[in-house]
Amino acid sequence: MTSVEPTPEPPRRSRGFIIGLTSTLIGLGLLGTGATVTYSRTLPDATRIAPGVKIGETPVGGLTREEAQEKTVAWAREQLAKAVVLTAPVSGKKWAITTGELGGRFELESALDAAWQVGKDDNFFERLYHGNKERGVTLYPEFKFDPAKLDAHLAKVAKAVHKTPKNARAKMEGTGGLVLAEREQKGIELDLAATKAALLKGGNAALADGETAEIVVKEEDPKVTAEDLGKMGTLLSAFTTDYGGSPSNRKANVALAAAKINGLLLGPGETFSYNNTVGPRETEFGWKMAHQYQDGLVVDGVGGGVCQVSTTLYNAVLLADLKVVSRSNHSMPVAYVRPGRDATVSYDSTDFKFQNNTDGPIFVGAKANGETLTFRIYGTKAPERKVLSIYTGERRFNASGGSSVTSYRKVQLPDGTTKTEVIDSSSYRAPATPSKPRR
Known part of the structure; x- marks a missing residue:
């Protein structure tokens, strides 16, 4: 027109x-x-x-x-060579694009x-x-102009502006209690709709002359605050395994994996992934060669020992009555827990996952002192169900030399009654030809 x-x-x-x-x-x-x-x-x-x-x-x-x-x-x-300029209100940082680059005509x-x-x-x-x-x-x-090109430009600005919120952090004291280590920080994100409206307030004609507008940002709240941590004084569970007799490389791997999980904060409904948290087990990331299971055989591999960390955490999760999402047993029983209570991991194939099914955030603390590995899980309040014990049934052997076992959990319900639940069944097979390491 x-x-x-x-x-x-x-x-x-x-x-x-x-x-x-x-x-x-x-x-x-x-x-x-x-x-x-x-x-x-x-x-x-x-x-x-x-x-x-x-x-x-x-x-x-x-x-x-x-x-x-x-x-x-x-x-x-x-x-079409005139610039459309967006300006940050506080820092004064500018993002410019020509009307021609916006597909103007x-x-x-x-x-x-x-x-x-x-x-x-x-x-x-x-x-x-x-x-x-x-x-x-x-x-x-x-x-x-081309609205898609304007949206693409705004997306770049949004990426430059975005500041991820930081959760408050806690740490375990020597006595096993929690203390605040770092307060939360709010994040910043671009309000796309408001920024776009500010830019186009004068209509297309104003944009054609090279418009200038301030970006509009909004705060993004962290999921866990210092106030939340202050409420997390309830110890939901603790579990310890021994690794004092391990070689130095294996001890180093156990300590490294535990350190990557220590301080984990998980909001209500969030799911923990061992592999995503601990990361790939490669020498460039500090992992060392140590003994590990490989389809029924003991072999040397990078990151040997990380399965003891996933296993120790798995038992703490069971005692806290959290929801296990994904768990697999080793190819053969391990020495640090009873058969049926292990949890193996392999970065490229097998993961251990659990979900925070409580109403509040949980804190996972890990401590590896060279002799024992301990996980403690804290929450905002005691669970309605109380886990009384975790145990396994009789181990059953088959003709091929393999075996199977079922694990159970005895819980006390809110009304005071108790019941026994099946947790999982584990099958261990006889040694076989090596294929893929489980770390």
Whole structure:
């Protein structure tokens, strides 16, 4: 759409009178004098745009259509090089993009058509009246842009602005209690809708001239605050395994894995993944070669010993009555827990996961002192169900040399009654040909 700002014309009736009077005087001599009146006003050139016509800020009056097109195309190029600037209100940081990079374009053809048509429909007397007077008409070509490109630019700004909120952190004291280690920090994210509205407040036309706007941000709250941690004084469970007789490399791996989990905060409904938390077991990340199980065999592998960490945590999770999402047993029983209570992991294939199914956040503390590994899980309040014991049934052997065992949990319900639940069944097979390490 092309908008027009014309110069007001005189009323038709008076103009007709003037033109009629002038025309009469042209053809007749003045009465009583014998003199002849001539009218010298030049008629507008029908092969050119009427005088006083602009397209945008570009005068095109008196030009041919081809000349006007050349000038307006140059004007459009200059417009599309103008910058659209977003500014951060506090830091003053700026993000700029040209209107051309936003896919901007002007509807020049319709504007040229409208400019060309000015005065072309006038009758003879109207053309005679206007002559070569300035018309005072300004046409604004419609500006359009690609919304997807604007959204892509805003997404880049959002990424630069975003600050991830930090949860409050706690640590275990030597006595096993919790103390605040670091307070929470709120995050920052771009309010896309509000920023876009601020940028387009003047419409597309304002954007075409190179708009400037402040970005709008909003705070993002952390999931765990210092206040939350202050409420997490309830010890839900604790479990310890011994690794004092392990070689130094295995001890180092156990300590490293425990350190990566220590201080874990898990909000209500969140799921913990051992592999995502501990990460890949490669030498470049500090892991060492140590003994590990590989399909029923003891072999050396990078990260040997991390399964004792996942197993110790698994038992603490069971005692805290948290929901186990994914757990697998080793290919053969381990020495640090009874059969049926182990949890193996392998970064590329087997994970241990559990979910915080309580109403509040939980804190997981780990301590490896070179002799024992202990996990403690804290919550905001004691669970409604109390785990009384975890135990396994009789181990059953098969003809191939493998075995199986079922694990159970005895719980006390809120009404004081008790019941026994099946936790899982584990099958251990006889030694087989090695395939993939389980770390």
